[in-house]
Amino acid sequence: MIGLLAAAKGNVDAGKAIALALGIGLGSLGAGVGIGNIFGSMIQAVARQPELRGELQGIQWLGFALTEAVVFYGLIGGLLAYVLI
Amino acid sequence: MKRVAVIVAGLALALPADAFAKGQFHPEEEWNLRDWVPIHLGSLNLSINKAVVSLLLAAVVTMALGIVLMRVRLKPTPDRRQTVGETIYEVAQTQVAEQGLPTKAIGRWFPYVASLMLFIWVVNMIGFVPLPISDEKFHVAGLAIPTFAIFAATSTLSVTITLALLTFVFTHYEGIRWNGPVKYFKSWIPDVPKAILPLIVPLEILGQFMRLISLSVRLYANMLAGHMLILTFIGLIFVLENVAVAVFGLPFATIFYLFEVIIVVTIQAFIFAALSAIYIGSAIEPEH
Numbered sequence: 504m505i506g507l508l509a510a511a512k513g514n515v516d517a518g519k520a521i522a523l524a525l526g527i528g529l530g531s532l533g534a535g536v537g538i539g540n541i542f543g544s545m546i547q548a549v550a551r552q553p554e555l556r557g558e559l560q561g562i563q564w565l566g567f568a569l570t571e572a573v574v575f576y577g578l579i580g581g582l583l584a585y586v587l588i
Numbered sequence: 589m590k591r592v593a594v595i596v597a598g599l600a601l602a603l604p605a606d607a608f609a610k611g612q613f614h615p616e617e618e619w620n621l622r623d624w625v626p627i628h629l630g631s632l633n634l635s636i637n638k639a640v641v642s643l644l645l646a647a648v649v650t651m652a653l654g655i656v657l658m659r660v661r662l663k664p665t666p667d668r669r670q671t672v673g674e675t676i677y678e679v680a681q682t683q684v685a686e687q688g689l690p691t692k693a694i695g696r697w698f699p700y701v702a703s704l705m706l707f708i709w710v711v712n713m714i715g716f717v718p719l720p721i722s723d724e725k726f727h728v729a730g731l732a733i734p735t736f737a738i739f740a741a742t743s744t745l746s747v748t749i750t751l752a753l754l755t756f757v758f759t760h761y762e763g764i765r766w767n768g769p770v771k772y773f774k775s776w777i778p779d780v781p782k783a784i785l786p787l788i789v790p791l792e793i794l795g796q797f798m799r800l801i802s803l804s805v806r807l808y809a810n811m812l813a814g815h816m817l818i819l820t821f822i823g824l825i826f827v828l829e830n831v832a833v834a835v836f837g838l839p840f841a842t843i844f845y846l847f848e849v850i851i852v853v854t855i856q857a858f859i860f861a862a863l864s865a866i867y868i869g870s871a872i873e874p875e876h
Contacts, residue, residue: 561683561862568806568859575809576802 519588523581530577537570613826615819618739619812622723638721642741645719646711654706680705684858688865690873693762697868700758704751705861708742708807712853715740715811716845738818742856743811745804752804755864763871775874803863810856814848817841 545563549556623635657673666674680702685694689701715738722737741747763772776792777785821841825833 561687564855565859565862568855572802572806572810575813576805578813579805579809 519585523585526581527574527578530581531574534570534574537573538567541566541570613823615816615823618737618815618819619744620723621744638723638739639741639744639747641721642714642719642739643711643747646707646714646741649714650703650707650710653710654703676706677702679858680861684861684865688862688867688869690869693766693869693872697758697762697865701861701865701868704755704864705857708751708860709854709857711742711747712740712811712857713849715742715815716849716853738815740811740815742807743815745808748804748808749800751807751860752800755803755867756800758864759867759871762868763874766872767874772871772874799867803860807856807860810852814844814852817844818848 541563545559548559621637621639623633623637624641625636627634627636657669658677662670681698684701684705685698689697718736718738720734720736721739722734724735724737725732726735727733760772763775766772767775776796777789778792780788818841821837821844824837825831
């Protein structure tokens with residue numbers, strides 16, 4: 504009985520770990536696409552108008568940080584769920 | 589010089605033998621802030637812990653940087669030190685202040701956003717310099733010396749939320765001061781048909797508070813995740829109890845360390861200041 508309970512507890516922990524990893528993985532999928540988009544557009548823009556590089560760079564890093572932060576919202580949410588439940 | 593460094597590194601690796609003790613690995617222990625100098629005012633806990641020490645250190649370094657780079661012995665033909673100072677000033681002015689703030693408010697709010705940028709940069713950077721501010725001790729010749737640990741004060745939520753609260757308060761204070769309370773709060777309500785206003789207005793008000801959360805959690809989570817990753821890759825050696833793991837664990841940890849130091853630290857400081865400028869600017873001059 505105790506063995507079964509321990510196994511169930513272990514399963515719950517394993518399930519939580521899988522859920523956390525899956526959640527962060529899927530979260531980073533979206534952010535990966537977004538960051539790729541930003542840098543791709545930046546390359547195109549600079550290729551078309553190299554003289555705008557300086558101005559575009561500020562906007563590029565702003566967009567990069569805003570997109571990248573989405574992964575960490577997922578991470579914090581996942582960690583919260585992992586710790587609280 | 590090189591030989592000395594090798595000997596010191598060898599000693600540092602050989603002496604704290606208990607660091608290589610097998611056992612449990614708890615990276616989250618790093619964020620347990622223990623009181624070093626307990627100060628309690630009623631229910632307020634103002635104790636000095638390692639986050640406070642690193643914040644105080646960062647404040648001193650920020651002031652020193654500002655004075656040394658931008659105040660002392662300025663010449664018409666800048667040397668290297670002055671060029672660094674001028675670069676920081678220029679980034680703060682053209683990339684941060686002028687992007688977000690309206691011209692009439694730059695004079696008043698440039699000092700705030702510029703010092704915010706420099707301060708967060710220094711706090712983040714100190715977080716990646718191994719300093720002897722740690723709760724664990726190792727023993728050399730009978731002396732208990734704190735282990736050299738990397739800990740960023742910005743990887744605790746209370747620090748980042750305080751900085752975000754500053755921006756939050758200044759935003760609404762400036763919005764009300766320039767526009768008057770009625771006009772300012774009216775500017776929150778977008779131009780939409782009257783029927784869906786009850787749906788939109790709560791969302792807009794919620795959005796103002798979401799700014800507070802996103803501003804603080806972005807910085808916090810970035811620094812936390814960076815430190816976690818480095819700790820975890822090194823910690824794999826202790827989790828799997830196998831020194832051979834170091835062969836791939838340490839290079840990955842180093843790569844992440846460099847990524848954090850070169851890119852993330854600067855970007856996060858920049859983004860925090862730029863968004864603060866944009867929020868304050870958009871409160872001073874609402875679009876509608």
